[in-house]
Amino acid sequence: MTIDKLNEIANRMVAPGKGILAADESTASITKRFESINLESTENNRRDYREMLFRSTEAMKSCVSGVILFDETLRQKAADGTPLVKLIKDAGAVPGIKVDKGPKPLPFSPGETVTEGLDGLAERVAEYAKLGAEFAKWRAVIDVNDQIPSYNAINANAQALARYAAICQAGGIVPIVEPEVLMDGAHDIDRCAEATEWALKETFQQLYHARVALEGIVLKPNMVISGKKCPRQASRAEVAEKTLAVLKRCVPAAVPGIAFLSGGQSSQDATAHLHLMNAAGSLPWKLTFSYGRALQADAIKAWGGKPENVTAGQRAFAHRARMNGLAATGRWSQDMETAA
Numbered sequence: 001m002t003i004d005k006l007n008e009i010a011n012r013m014v015a016p017g018k019g020i021l022a023a024d025e026s027t028a029s030i031t032k033r034f035e036s037i038n039l040e041s042t043e044n045n046r047r048d049y050r051e052m053l054f055r056s057t058e059a060m061k062s063c064v065s066g067v068i069l070f071d072e073t074l075r076q077k078a079a080d081g082t083p084l085v086k087l088i089k090d091a092g093a094v095p096g097i098k099v100d101k102g103p104k105p106l107p108f109s110p111g112e113t114v115t116e117g118l119d120g121l122a123e124r125v126a127e128y129a130k131l132g133a134e135f136a137k138w139r140a141v142i143d144v145n146d147q148i149p150s151y152n153a154i155n156a157n158a159q160a161l162a163r164y165a166a167i168c169q170a171g172g173i174v175p176i177v178e179p180e181v182l183m184d185g186a187h188d189i190d191r192c193a194e195a196t197e198w199a200l201k202e203t204f205q206q207l208y209h210a211r212v213a214l215e216g217i218v219l220k221p222n223m224v225i226s227g228k229k230c231p232r233q234a235s236r237a238e239v240a241e242k243t244l245a246v247l248k249r250c251v252p253a254a255v256p257g258i259a260f261l262s263g264g265q266s267s268q269d270a271t272a273h274l275h276l277m278n279a280a281g282s283l284p285w286k287l288t289f290s291y292g293r294a295l296q297a298d299a300i301k302a303w304g305g306k307p308e309n310v311t312a313g314q315r316a317f318a319h320r321a322r323m324n325g326l327a328a329t330g331r332w333s334q335d336m337e338t339a340a
């Protein structure tokens with residue numbers, strides 16, 4: 001696979017006005033989401049839910065560039081026997097796969113983790129490519145408080161991300177590189193900026209050592225934002241400004257696009273932040289979304305696990321996708337939310 005081919009896939013993943021639907025919740029995570037609507041997490045229920053999203057044809061075609069899947073979903077068929085991957089491709093979106101095996105405690109670094117999943121990854125990537133995946137995702141998790149992150153955690157996670165990214169590119173698929181600085185703590189926005197800058201600097205250093213072609217990756221970072229428990233919550237404008245400042249310091253222009261995670265932001269905040277950054281003017285990379293919760297929360301609620309609510313679920317999903325599609329080109333406004 002040439003760099004040109006990887007670059008072409010990466011560019012499709014960040015096509016103007018479109019973004020990525022992160023539907024790669026592990027079985028444990030989707031079970032938690034289903035608990036909120038009192039729905040049992042069976043294989044068929046998980047299939048029905050994802051099928052509802054992927055069959056939201058208009059939203060998929062106009063606002064979704066790619067979909068990140070969990071292993072089970074990549075192999076699943078819709079109720080009528082159509083492979084779910086085919087639904088995604090027919091809508092013109094790129095199918096992708098989560099390949100990490102989750103964060104595990106990092107010895108001698110209390111409260112910190114390193115994401116595992118490198119053993120046998122080349123073989124798994126080869127199989128996933130055969131099943132139709134054109135990109136992969138690996139999420140590193142960096143927690144923040146007064147004491148952490150440590151260099152041990154920053155370095156171990158950046159090295160793992162770089163090895164993962166190299167394995168993907170060697171196997172012909174685009175790696176989404178996701179170093180997530182969590183917003184769960186009580187830290188303020190400047191502490192988040194500091195940790196995010198450190199994580200990104202080290203990640204790009206390790207990508208360089210691992211000989212990863214930056215033209216063939218998509219970066220999936222957190223926004224620079226106040227910790228959820230911080231008494232002073234930064235404004236939307238401050239989040240946009242500080243996120244852009246850190247990204248400009250850290251992300252080379254060779255990277256085709258940056259697709260943010262939502263990380264626990266409200267659906268509308270995640271949209272507003274993305275919009276403000278894109279409205280701020282010309283940038284060296286595309287800036288879009290790769291949201292899980294912020295794209296799905298309203299849809300899952302409207303659906304409630306009931307077949308008679310599929311249309312309502314699709315309508316809720318289509319609205320969020322459209323709002324985020326507009327934000328990805330700086331054309332969203334708050335009154336569009338209330339109008340709908």
Ligand code: 13P
Binds near residue numbers: 291
């Ligand atoms: P959230 O947008 O819910 O943070 O999920 C995106 C994702 O894929 C995290 O790895």
